[in-house]
Amino acid sequence: MSDFGYDSESVSPPESSAEVDYQFPPTPDLSHASNSWNAPSPTPSYPLISPTESLFTLPDFGSVVEELAEDVQDGDGSYIAEPWTSHTTAVTTVSQQTSYYPDLAMISPCSVTSPLFEFHSPAFSEFTDRPNRRALVDHFCNILSHLIVFREETGNPFQQLVLPLTRQSSPVLNAIFALASAHLEYRGVQNEEHSLFFHNQAIQGLGRLIEQSAKSNRNEILATIMLLIYYEVLVQRGRSNLVDGHLKGALTIMCTNPEPSDSTSIFLERAFRFYDVIAALSNGRAPLSAAPTAGCLMPFPPLGAPVASPLSNVDTLLGMATTLWPIIHRLSSLVTLKTDLQAAIWSNASASKIAVLRTELESTTQAIEAALSRWQPQLPPGFIPDATDSDDAEEVTTPTPHQPVDIISPTIAERSRLHSIWHNALAYRHSAFVYLYRSVHGYPRSHRAVQEHTHHSLLHCAATVKHEGPMGALLWPLFVAACEAVGERDRGLAEQAFEKVRKRQGMRNIERAWEIVREVWRRADAGEAGLGCGMEKGVNEQEGMGGPGGMEGGGGGDLWRQVSREMGVSVVFG
Structure with missing residues (x-):
């Protein structure tokens, strides 16, 4: 059994979710970091992952597929590509990234290459060899990531900045599995593995990352925590205080290394700032972080976004x-x-x-x-x-x-x-x-x-x-x-x-x-x-x-x- 109360070898979901004890020192003040919310520093632009079509059969979608896809129409009322299309054949070529603006339903897939620089068949096999888990990555890329941002004319930040972290960090991938699975479960779609199992795997992996205390793990830790916050908000299990616990953990990590040096760090901290205030308003308490100074929150664009864009004053999350x-x-x-x-x-x-x-x-x-x-x-x-x-x-x-x-x-x-x-x-x-x-x-x-x-x-x-x-x-x-x-x-x-x-x-x-x-x-x-x-x-x-x-x-x-x-x-x- 791990320090988080679950055996890392377990293959079935426990009866209740693990409570996280980050075992951090007292939460420091973030006032000294309040001026770090400026425009992101340039980083290599990871291309999106969102294949034209899924290459595996998803489990028991039934009428849920129609509900998910019924809004996927372009401006003239004609349908674009449907996000959940099952095929058994393999793709041998990948078309170049299209630059069309995503439909307002934001669930129409783009035909682009993998963020991990290699493309394998079937789709998403670079993440896992299990079809049910590839289905979860597909759902995260083609559905969920589009539902939680305002701007993605040159790419979705969750795909550009968060998904590549899964190559170094299994907790990030497990958190993605948990979030996608929970979203499908709420829609009535049951995966072979329950979201709670992935959630507990992510919690255990997060504990191991924290124990390593390596500065290189900062983005992986923050990404895992923020995905777990999205999971807790989606699942809403009674009067749980897990969101506040995760926010305190994220704040401590941010204050330990207060100077974000790349777009991924800035994006994750922007997500923290959003949920810190929303959780404070929801729970009737003060935010954990210091208030940003006027003018320091510059709009955060997707990577590669042009300066002269109709969305230039639109922030990805705000x-x-x-x-x-x-x-x-x-x-x-x-x-x-x-x-x-x-x-x-x-x-x-x-x-x-x-x-x-x-x-x-x-x-x-x-x-x-x-x-x-x-x-x-x-x-x-x-x-x-x-x-x-x-x-x-x-x-x-x-x-x-x-x-x-x-x-x-x-x-x-x-x-x-x-x-x-x-x-x-x-x-x-x-x-x-x-x-x-x-x-x-x-x-x-x-x-x-x-x-x-x-x-x-x-x-x-x-x-x-x-x-x-x-x-x-x-x-x-x-x-x-x-x-x-x-x-x-x-x-x-x-x-x-x-x-x-x-x-x-x-x-x-x-x-x-x-x-x-x-x-x-x-x-x-x-x-x-x-x-x-x-x-x-x-x-x-x-x-x-x-x-x-x-x-x-x-x-x-x-x-x-x-x-x-x-x-x-x-x-x-x-």
Whole structure:
């Protein structure tokens, strides 16, 4: 038996998943590394792996295949290549990489060569000789990797940067197996080996990598941890705290070697920063990392992306929200600061301590509100959103004067994708206001400001799915706004968006989030929500404060936290 509780020779899944004990020293502060989030350094561009067709028969897909492929259409309605096609013949030649822009469903395969520089038949045999495992690599390349990024006009970063690590690191490959298998299992497709088995193999391998403590293993360790975070978010096993445990492990590794020197490190740290904030907002705690300084989060492009691109201002993982992310980061810290103030009041702390905490909370809240009011997405050159595409006329902005003249006009498909990404960013902005007013200020659900931003956020969520662009990062703004929806129109927008996101992404946390939203609506309609645990007077009035132990997340408006506790689930909205 290993230190992680599982025998490395086991070939069958254990009854429960292993809990990871990274055995790291206390988590250091990442403030000294906050300026390392600049544009990536050039590295050799690994080509994608995504063969034109699968060369092996996948196990028992049934109707799931049709559901996975039904959105794979190009702009004129004709079908592109289907991602799950079974063949028994071998491929003898590989066509050159095509440069067409991926369809908005982002699951149409590209005919390109392997990232490991060699091509074997059958496809993906350089990873494993087992057909069922090759099917998992195929699913990761042709389905999953496309569902969790905003930008990949010259390649998918998970294929370019993460997949090549499997040559040196079996834990990375096992984590890929676990993630792909879990995604298929949720869709009703059973592999010969369960996702939990691969998960435990990845955990054990991760422990061995950590024990080696070699600087050369940094990217392998971070990649394994981040893939395991994606796995935990997808699986959503009850009120698990494994996501936080993995994030702490990743932070420690990053702080041990704080200067990323290659694109892989920067990409993995960007993924950590995204999930660090999303997990903080989901769990009602402060982020583990220090807030990035303004302007240091430059858009991270795929390798080989041209400078003059219609997607030049789009980040791979954050979309058009790179300049918004430092504000969201500080917003997620407010609930902890508010809880500290409540605890000081209820414990009869000194007046000076209470005054200091109150002043800090008020000043930080005001600064964040002002920053959210001023913020607008940075539009790529050559792209101007349609004025009729949103009720927010003031949010249709024109490119800034300093943008280059030799721009490339986006194609029809690119414009639709850009509209979707633009709406996604604005949904984050409006839901950030909802979170600020409900969870921090404690305004009642019926408050005009709450309902105004709820409505606008849901409009943008609905527009995001209408344009059929990336939906991997939409769950948090959609959930926050949906919980506060009152009228039939807003609830209809929420239901429409949830259905399309669930169908596209196929992940358990989306289904769980929708269950929580419907229960929140039921209780709110039945009057069970009351006045938000006595918080309608806001954080500035002592008589409106709840007890420090009775308000997880520190927000009287967070009825959904109570609902999720009672349902026995803990959803990470990423």
